[in-house]
Amino acid sequence: MCNHNILDNCDLCKAKRTGHLITSSIFPAICRQFKAQNGRVHYCLPIVVGGATAAIVQFAFDAPNNPSDVKAVEARVFKAEQYINESLAVIETKRLMSSLHDSALIDTLTGLHNRRYLQEYTEKIVAGVLRRGKTIGLIMCDLDYFKQVNDTHGHAVGDIVLKDTANVIRQSVRESDIVIRFGGEEFLAVLLDINIGESMIVAEKIRLNVQNLKIKIPDGEIQKTISLGASEFPEDTSTLWSCIKYADVALYRAKEEGRNRCVRFTSDMWKEDQV
Numbered sequence: 001m002c003n004h005n006i007l008d009n010c011d012l013c014k015a016k017r018t019g020h021l022i023t024s025s026i027f028p029a030i031c032r033q034f035k036a037q038n039g040r041v042h043y044c045l046p047i048v049v050g051g052a053t054a055a056i057v058q059f060a061f062d063a064p065n066n067p068s069d070v071k072a073v074e075a076r077v078f079k080a081e082q083y084i085n086e087s088l089a090v091i092e093t094k095r096l097m098s099s100l101h102d103s104a105l106i107d108t109l110t111g112l113h114n115r116r117y118l119q120e121y122t123e124k125i126v127a128g129v130l131r132r133g134k135t136i137g138l139i140m141c142d143l144d145y146f147k148q149v150n151d152t153h154g155h156a157v158g159d160i161v162l163k164d165t166a167n168v169i170r171q172s173v174r175e176s177d178i179v180i181r182f183g184g185e186e187f188l189a190v191l192l193d194i195n196i197g198e199s200m201i202v203a204e205k206i207r208l209n210v211q212n213l214k215i216k217i218p219d220g221e222i223q224k225t226i227s228l229g230a231s232e233f234p235e236d237t238s239t240l241w242s243c244i245k246y247a248d249v250a251l252y253r254a255k256e257e258g259r260n261r262c263v264r265f266t267s268d269m270w271k272e273d274q275v
Contacts, residue, residue: 001042001060002033015044016053021077025063025070039063043077047084049092057084107181109159110166118180118188125178126233126240129192136233136240137191137199140247141169141206144225144259146185157217161224164215172206188244199230203262211260225260227251236265246270 006012014031015022024030025041034042043059059077064070105117129136143165150158162185169187170179178190191202210226229250233243250265257263 001035001037001058003035006033013044013056015046015056019046019048019053021045021081025073041073043073045077045081045084047088047091049088049095054091054095110163110181112166112170112179112181112187114181115183118178118190122240125190125192130234132193134193135196135198135235136243137189137194137202138231138233138240138243138247139189139191139199139203139206140182140229140244140251141187141189141210142227142251142255143185143210144227144255146224149222149224153217153219153222157222160217161215161222164213165210165224165226168209168213169206172209173202188247194232196232196235199232200262200264203228203230207260207262227254227259228262229254229265230262231265236267 002013010016012033014033021043022031023041023043024034025043028036028041031042031044034044037060039062040060041063043061045057045059046053047055047057057080059080061073064073105113105120107114125136143161146158146161149161162181165185166179166181166187169189173179173189173191176192178192180188180190182188189202189206191199194202207226207228210224212223214221214223229247229252231237231243231246231250233240236246237243246265246269249269250263253269254261254263
């Protein structure tokens, strides 16, 4: 019953912002976001957990005609509030469980999604792209000679290199795309709703941005290069995980050809005995 703007910016909601019950029963225009309806009043009740508003429960009633009707409505809202307060422990537990689940899908070093995230959401990602009749670009990225960084400068510097590289890849793609730390120094960029052939354009952009990146380390700065392999779903194969494997095959071809380059997967790269 509110303007849809609050779905994009929940701070526009007065009940959320103040943490107090907001009702139009006394002041009809108290909230600018509520869509006024003839003969209706609203009560917006914030659910406060840990000192912060976690959600809003909204009630709408026929406008009371006399003081006794007002008291009856307020009594119903009060009863609902009591029930909600008694449920707060359960609500908070569910929120914590959800938070823990979300954190398990994030790589703690880089802040990117991890491989488990991709495993959980593959079906939704594929269904949405197929429904829209578009293409998913898959770019497998692997830092060149990363072991030398750890051997020469130590693992702390290696972590800096990984974090800075992750940031560059993230900034090289659209906000709607997904970047995953696939393992070690390997990253996977999942480009959603692209046109056929666009994955190589993005791969080259990533390669150049990484090559030009000057990474600050305790005793100066270093520069690294990256090799990339690209494939496209469903252009190359009918399953997303097979397409990821194809991008990996193209990546290793890039390594074999001298590193610091992008290679697009072609069917002749795949051998039947590859697992």
